[in-house]
Amino acid sequence: MPENQNMPFLSxxxxxxxxxxxxxxxxxxxGVSLTLDRGRTLGLVGETGAGKTTIAKSIMRIxxxxxxxxxxxxxxxxxxNLLDLPEHEMRKxxxxxxxxxxxxxxxxxNPVQRVGEQxxxxxxxxxxxxxxxxxxxxxxxxxxxxxxxRYYEYPHQFSGGMKQRVVIxxxxxxxxxxxxxxxxxxxxxxxIQAQVMDLIVDLQKKFQTALLLITHDMGVVATVCxxxxxxxxxHIVEFGSKEQIFDHPTHPYTIGLxxxxxxxxxxxxxxHPIEGLPPDPTDLPEGCPFHPRCKHATxxxxxxxxAPVTTADGHMCRCCRLDEISKEAx
Ligand SMILES: Nc1ncnc2c1ncn2[C@@H]1O[C@H](COP(=O)(O)OP(=O)(O)O)[C@@H](O)[C@H]1O
Ligand code: SF4
Ligand SMILES: [Mg+2]
Numbered sequence: 001m002p003e004n005q006n007m008p009f010l011s012x013x014x015x016x017x018x019x020x021x022x023x024x025x026x027x028x029x030x031g032v033s034l035t036l037d038r039g040r041t042l043g044l045v046g047e048t049g050a051g052k053t054t055i056a057k058s059i060m061r062i063x064x065x066x067x068x069x070x071x072x073x074x075x076x077x078x079x080x081n082l083l084d085l086p087e088h089e090m091r092k093x094x095x096x097x098x099x100x101x102x103x104x105x106x107x108x109x110n111p112v113q114r115v116g117e118q119x120x121x122x123x124x125x126x127x128x129x130x131x132x133x134x135x136x137x138x139x140x141x142x143x144x145x146x147x148x149x150r151y152y153e154y155p156h157q158f159s160g161g162m163k164q165r166v167v168i169x170x171x172x173x174x175x176x177x178x179x180x181x182x183x184x185x186x187x188x189x190x191x192i193q194a195q196v197m198d199l200i201v202d203l204q205k206k207f208q209t210a211l212l213l214i215t216h217d218m219g220v221v222a223t224v225c226x227x228x229x230x231x232x233x234x235h236i237v238e239f240g241s242k243e244q245i246f247d248h249p250t251h252p253y254t255i256g257l258x259x260x261x262x263x264x265x266x267x268x269x270x271x272h273p274i275e276g277l278p279p280d281p282t283d284l285p286e287g288c289p290f291h292p293r294c295k296h297a298t299x300x301x302x303x304x305x306x307a308p309v310t311t312a313d314g315h316m317c318r319c320c321r322l323d324e325i326s327k328e329a330x
Pocket of ligand 1: 019020021026046047048049051053055064067068
């Protein structure tokens with residue numbers, strides 16, 4: 001993790017989040033640390049179940065009331081720990097300072113309310129009295145490429161891509177400083193995925209938003225992200241600039257994910273399936289969580305927490321056999 005002289009805009013430190021399910025503890029997020037600055041994009045990549053959505057929901061503090069718990073750590077936004085704030089203050093921050101775009105636009109919209117009104121409602125919650133919320137909502141529709149006169153229509157009159165544009169308009173209606181986008185294009189038709197992603201990035205650049213982008217599409221990571229964090233079983237196993245991660249991946253999991261050496265110029269790059277399954281989060285292995293699937297694993301990998309090693313230029317890898325593996329490769 002890079003040591004910034006100035007405090008980063010978002011700094012997640014040692015976050016631990018658990019669920020309770022069927023009387024067992026699900027260890028979803030196990031000591032995650034991340035940093036993100038204004039105007040920058042951090043890609044969070046990893047297999048399904050790795051804990052990506054749980055991290056975003058922990059930052060936003062929108063985990064289910066029952067059966068989930070942030071057990072430890074800090075979420076510092078501009079130096080303020082969000083985990084210490086009373087709920088009424090957190091409510092002001094949600095939608096105002098931080099917004100989240102979920103994977104499925106269908107569930108994010110109210111089917112029986114006009115789309116424009118849904119945007120206007122969010123504007124009203126977060127703007128000064130006297131603001132013309134309808135006008136602002138119409139402007140937001142135009143910003144996401146939807147004619148203002150469609151304000152009066154209902155979600156079912158919109159295509160999937162248009163609905164996700166509305167969700168983006170809602171998320172950005174109050175110019176959030178931090179946007180959490182959780183697989184924002186996965187539910188959309190392939191032909192419009194790029195358009196919607198371009199829209200998010202254009203708006204992010206315009207408003208200098210910090211963007212945490214959860215995705216499994218490595219093509220998107222290659223074109224959009226500044227930094228990349230690779231997550232496995234609720235642990236960040238590698239973190240670095242996009243170039244460090246793409247050109248010099250060091251963690252055996254990252255190398256496995258990329259499969260054949262990825263080519264940043266290719267249009268489509270998907271995470272490569274790795275042999276074996278991720279561990280059961282209710283019964284994580286001791287030591288490195290990747291050891292049951294890692295071809296480099298030795299006894300040393302099976303005991304105690306694995307300390308992260310960070311190079312002078314901020315490339316972090318959590319593997320105790322890093323030196324041996326890089327020697328073997330050369
Ligand atoms: N509400 C919940 N109750 C119990 N377990 C959950 C809940 N939500 C997620 N999990 C579990 O937590 C782990 C992390 O899930 P999630 O954060 O959704 O991963 P990702 O977004 O990377 O796919 C998974 O094992 C998942 O099954
Ligand atoms: S710590 Fe051991 S098991 Fe884990 S990735 Fe490194 S070599 Fe593999
Ligand atoms: Mg998810």
